[in-house]
Amino acid sequence: MHIVQTRKDLRALVEQWRSAGETIGVVPTMGALHDGHLALVNALEGKATRRIVTIFVNPIQFNNPEDFKLYPRGVEADVALLAATGGVDVLYNPNEHEMYPPGFATRVMVSGLDSMLCGGDRPGHFDGVATVVSKLLNQTGAQIAAFGEKDYQQLCIIRRLVSDMDMPVDILPVATVREADGLALSSRNRRLSPAERQQAALLPAALKTCLAALLAGQPSASALAECATTLQAAGFTVHYLDLRAQQTLQPLSHPEPGARLFVAATLGDVRLIDNMPVSATA
Numbered sequence: 001m002h003i004v005q006t007r008k009d010l011r012a013l014v015e016q017w018r019s020a021g022e023t024i025g026v027v028p029t030m031g032a033l034h035d036g037h038l039a040l041v042n043a044l045e046g047k048a049t050r051r052i053v054t055i056f057v058n059p060i061q062f063n064n065p066e067d068f069k070l071y072p073r074g075v076e077a078d079v080a081l082l083a084a085t086g087g088v089d090v091l092y093n094p095n096e097h098e099m100y101p102p103g104f105a106t107r108v109m110v111s112g113l114d115s116m117l118c119g120g121d122r123p124g125h126f127d128g129v130a131t132v133v134s135k136l137l138n139q140t141g142a143q144i145a146a147f148g149e150k151d152y153q154q155l156c157i158i159r160r161l162v163s164d165m166d167m168p169v170d171i172l173p174v175a176t177v178r179e180a181d182g183l184a185l186s187s188r189n190r191r192l193s194p195a196e197r198q199q200a201a202l203l204p205a206a207l208k209t210c211l212a213a214l215l216a217g218q219p220s221a222s223a224l225a226e227c228a229t230t231l232q233a234a235g236f237t238v239h240y241l242d243l244r245a246q247q248t249l250q251p252l253s254h255p256e257p258g259a260r261l262f263v264a265a266t267l268g269d270v271r272l273i274d275n276m277p278v279s280a281t282a
C-alpha cells in the first residue's frame, strides 16, 4: 500500500493507472477506521481495479470547533488496519495546507438538501462536505466512489453533486454496518464512556420500535413523539426524528414505500445519527 500525502504524488499514480486502463475506486473517510469503512473498501471489490482510501479530517465541515478538536484521530492504527486488511492500493492522507493552500476561496453548495435534518443543526456542514468531496474526486480521478448509508443525507447530497456537476463518477451506496447490539459503527462512538456506549444501543432499538408502530398503523405524529420521549428519558438530546422520503428527503406523514426514519441525538457530548428504511422491518 502506497501512503501518499501530496496531490502531485497522487496524480503520478493516478495518471499511470488511468493510462493503463485501470478503474479507480475511492473511499473518502475522516479516519479512525472501523469495519464500516472496511465494508466500503470491500464493496469496491470487482468494481475497481485500484482502490484508494482517503483520510482527511476536513476542518470546513465542522460547525463546532470542539467537535473538530475532539474528533478521533490515529493514522498509525489506520495504516495498520488497512495493511492487515489488504486490497487498498493507496492511502491518501493530505494535510490541511495541501487540501486548502493559501488563497483557497471556493465553496460548493448543494442547495435545498443541505438545509434540512443534519443541515439544520450543523450550519455549513454540507457545504464543507460537498467542497472536500469535489476536491477528493478530482484529485483521485476515481470513476467510482463508495459512501455509507449511515450518513444517508450526505449520500443524497453527493449523488446530487455529481449529477449536477456532470462528474463522471458512479456513487456506490453501502448498507450501514452495525455492532451486535444494533448501534451503527461510527468513529465518534470511541468518545462514548462505557455507560454511554451501553445506552447508545437504545437509539437503533427505539427506531425499530417506532417503525413497527408506524407499520402497525399508529399515526406517525404519536409514534414519533413516543420514540422521542423514550430517547429523552434515556438521556439523549434529540435534534430531529423524522419520517422522510428517501429519494427527496421531504417529510412524510405516512410510512409509504420509500419512507425512511432519520434521527440525530446527542448522548453525553457525542452526536450520533442513524436511519432505517420502513421496508426493512415490514
Ligand SMILES: Nc1ncnc2c1ncn2[C@@H]1O[C@H](COP(=O)(O)OP(=O)(O)OP(=O)(O)O)[C@@H](O)[C@H]1O
Pocket: 028, 029, 030, 031, 036, 037, 039, 040, 146, 147, 148, 149, 150, 151, 174, 175, 176, 177, 178, 184, 185, 186, 187, 188, 189
Ligand atoms: N457503520 C457504517 N456503515 C457503513 N458505512 C459507514 C459506517 N460508518 C461510516 N460509514 C461511511 O464511511 C465513510 C466515512 O465516514 P467517516 O470517516 O465520517 O466515519 P464515521 O464513522 O461516519 O464517523 P463519524 O463519527 O464522523 O460519523 C462515509 O461514507 C460513511 O457513511
Ligand SMILES: CC(C)(CO)[C@@H](O)C(=O)[O-]
Pocket: 028, 029, 030, 056, 058, 061, 129, 132, 133, 151, 154
Ligand atoms: C465524506 C467525508 C469523508 C468528507 O469529509 C466525510 O463527511 C465522511 O467521512 O463521511
Ligand code: BAL
Pocket: 061, 062, 151
Ligand atoms: N460522517 C460524517 C462526517 C461528519 O460528521 O462530519
